Structure formats: structure tokens, C-alpha cells
Amino acid sequence: MPMIRTALMLALGASAAAGSVLAQESVTRDVDIRLTTVTPPLCKVTLVDRAAVAITGSMVDETGPTIGQLRRDIGELGVSVNAWCNTSSLMAVQADAMIGPALIDQSSTTRFARAVNFRARSLGWTADAAAPFAITAADRLGGGQVEVTGTPVAIDGPRDDSLRVRFDQFSAANGAVLVSGDYAGSVTITLSPR
């Protein structure tokens, strides 16, 4: 019986050794899952304060030899817009001249005008964009091309800054008296991914 016990213990010892060798042979398995997605190129422009674009007071001189004519001291108006593009982009400015009420008889006189020109620019990113004047200086009635778009400028890389949109160099046909009424123009800032 003692011999049997001894032999049995040897057998257990052998099995443990064999088991540990085989455990080292066990292979760790792994699997990789590759996830891919595309973030599309996007741009967004948001006007912060629309009221800031309004010309305060009268557009015309109300006294003196230039009475009724466009004030020359309007200066520069501006508005800030929130803008971002998550990739490189093109920025363009489109401007529509300010147009007032229609004249009942446009051929009766050359004294009056209903079109006011201005320059629009978009500033603050790596390059500035501007719209050319929408109408010619002599166009009293805005009868020509009112809406113009400037040459787009290239912006490198994503940007996330506010843009300063500036309006200045207001002008009307030389010596013309502006027809009474409300005048409205528009400026459009376009950001396009590229």
C-alpha cells in the first residue's frame, strides 16, 4: 500500500506538469473591428444682430444746398455674424443696391433717384471678400443690374470666428434728390466648403 501511494503521487505530479505546459500553449484570441465614418464639410453663417445694419436717422440732408440728397456722412456701418466652416472654404459677398419707392413717372424728370449704392465687405478671416458696387454711379433708378456677387476668396483650413460685415461708400446719382420712402438693400455672405 505505501508503494501504491507513492506511485499515485508521482502520477499527479506528472499530470500537473503536463497541464501547465499545455496552458502556455493556449492562444489568446483577438478580433479587430474597424469603424469608419465621414464628417461632411459644412459651413454656417448666423446673423447676430440684424438691427445693427439699419441706418439711423434720415438718409438725406434736410437743410442746405444739398437738401434731399444722400448724406455724405453716413460713414461705415457694420454687423457681426457668427460663422464657421469645418474645412477649407470659399467666401463670397453678394450685394443688392438699396432701392426706394418706384417713381410714378420715371421719365418726367432727372432730379429724383431711388437707388443708393454701397460697398459691402466681409472681414476677419484669413482673406477679405467684397462685393463690387451693385449699380453704376449714374443709375438713378436701379434699372441696371442690382444684384452682384464679388469674386470668392479662398480660406484655408477650418475657421470658427465671427465675421465683420462692413457697409460703406454709400452713394447715389450725382446731385439727385432721393424719393421719399423706405430704402432697403441686402448683403449675403456665402461660405462654401471647398
Added chain:
Amino acid sequence: MMLRSAVTVLGAVGAVALMASPCLAQDIKVTNVITTARPTCGLTAQSPNQTLAGSMIDDDGYVAGAALQTAILQSLNAAQVIGFCTGSANTLTLKRTPFTRDNVGTLQGSFARAVLYDIQVAVENDEATFTDSSADGPQGGSHANRFGPTGPGAPFVFSSVPSGQGGALTIPVAIVAPDPAADGATSTFANRPNARLAAGTYGSTVTLELAPGL
């Protein structure tokens, strides 16, 4: 005297017989242990390359956290990971790299070009469910008992990390761009809150590892 001698001889013969018998039993016993003790695991993914449905960002350009998490889980489960382990002391480890942009060129500082997320994976047998989270990266694998007794095994199911587990992200967030191969714990990545995501193609790798154990 003769009788004693005979007894002595018989005793000697008996001793030889006792020595021979256990030796035979030893060989048979060893063979049985080798066959049954070896722990083995198997692991496959039917569709390991997945493209997420939809966009990673919302209309304002920020990481669309909840929607992105849903898309990630749908893709991971669509990969159809199946596996088995025959041992009872296996280690299940889940890790992931963040989504990083393929073009890592210079970007304006405020934009993010990486997205970090966490998920957990679960597999079950008839008695218990075994889970591991990606939040600890390649560390801290979880115990798993044997599972997947037949065929290719049991399915692994990916899900969100329950809220309240320290350091785990319940929804993806923008982070500072890391090494694309970084797969560490959530706390090893720098957060970039309120940063928009730069456009581009983003990739991430989820790795599931099974280490067999007795």
C-alpha cells in the same frame, strides 16, 4: 527455515508486482489530464469593417453624441462577433482607439479632429453574463467563465457603458487629437469641450481579446 525463505521470496515477488502496477496506472492518468485540461478560446467577426450610418456631427458642427453612440453600437453589433472559451478562468478585454481623422494636417486650434467614446461588451452562458468596458483601455480585463459550447460560440453584444461608472463615457466627446493608435483609458485623453469637428474621414478600431485560462 524453508518456509521463511519461501515467504521471503514471495515477499520479494510481491514487491515487484506492486511497483509494476502503479506505473501502468500512471500513464493512463496523465493522458486523461492532458486531454481535458487545455483551455481554448475562439473569436471571429463576420463583418469586421463597418461604416457608420449617418454623420458624426450635428447641424452646428459639434459631435452628435447620442446619435453617434447609437451608430457606433449598431455598427459593432453588425460586425457579428462570436466566440467561445472552454476554460473557466478566461480574461475578456475590450479596448478601442478614438475616431481620428485621416488627414492630420495643421488645423486651427479650436477645431477637434478626434472623438473618444466608450462601450462595453457582454457575452453570456447559461448561468451568467460576462462584461468588460473600454473605459480602462487594455488594462483591467474581466473574468469570464466558459461560454459558447456549440458551433461558432456565443454572440458578443455591445452596449453603452451605464452612467455612474467612473471615467466611462456614456456618449462620445471631442478630444485633442491623439496618436491614432492610442487605446488607453478614458482618463488618458484630453477633452476638448465645445469644439467643432473638422471635416474628413475618421476611423476607429475596437479590439476584443480573449485570453484562455483554466
